[in-house]
Amino acid sequence: MAHVPVKNSREIGLMKESCRIVAEVLALIGSRIASGVRTRDLDRVAEEYIRTRGGEPAFKGYGHDRRNLFPGTLCVSIDDEVVHGIPGGGTIEEGQVVSIDVGVKKNGYYGDGARTFPVGRVSEEKSRLLRVTEEALLLGIAEARSGNHLHDVSAAVQRHVEAAGFSVVRDLVGHGIGKNLHEDPAIPNYGEPGTGVLLKEGMALAIEPMVNAGTHRVTVGDDGWTVRTADGKPSAHFEHTIVVTTGEAEILTR
Ligand code: MG
Secondary structure (H helix, E strand, O other), X not given: OOOOOEOOHHHHHHHHHHHHHHHHHHHHHHHHOOOOOEHXXXXXXXXXXXXXXXXXXXXXXXXXOOOOOOOOOEEEEEOOEEEOOOOOOOEOOXXXXXXXXXXXXXXXXXXXXXXXXXXXXXXXXXXXXXXXXXXXXXXXXXXXXXXXXXXXXXXXXXXXXXXXXXXXXXXXOEEEOOOOOOEEEEEOOOOOOOOOOEOOOOXXXXXXXXEEOOOOOEEEOOOOOOEXXXXXXXXXXXXXXXXXXXXXXXXXXX
16 A cells, blocks of 8 residues: 655645745746747746746656656646647647646655646637636545545546546546655546545645546657647646645645
């Protein structure tokens, strides 16, 4: 069984600082997203902001393959890109949906959050995809309370997504977070209610539904990072870092 660390109030206080910066970065980048903007320029704005606030970008230099560490502060994933898109010289365009994922480390503790933004006017399907994914995240968070089981969260996400005719990605999951960017438990976006680890007050979780308009299947690009939908249909990603309490979870990246 996974060992899930429980955070004390001092640790949660430190996580709040990192998570506040995450929320600020997402708001800042959201305000800069427009047709014609280079993803590399968004990445630079995010890195400068994080460093000004005394934090470090958590994704930059991350990876299991030392010859191919993630080069960006942000993951920028457009349309059929699900997650882990690398910022570069390409521009974003009207009608696209752009997922921004950012991790911040400050005072030894991490925060992680993501949001998918529409660029100008987007199709009805994309608009619904974004709404359903964000709703699924909030419904999952509503199940993240002391005494519930982890897969109560997963099942709430899956139920809402599939009722809308979309699919949850299976190959990628949310995670515990704290002194490490990724800690136990792994948090799938599908599962059976009443199963998985028992949630306890003080567990810090990064809950992150990745939702595809079509098939749940995904592929990884030649760059070793960019995850795309297998059928080329769009995908959305919303993520919050939360702390489990005896009542409603506290959302640290709001
Ligand atoms: Mg995450």
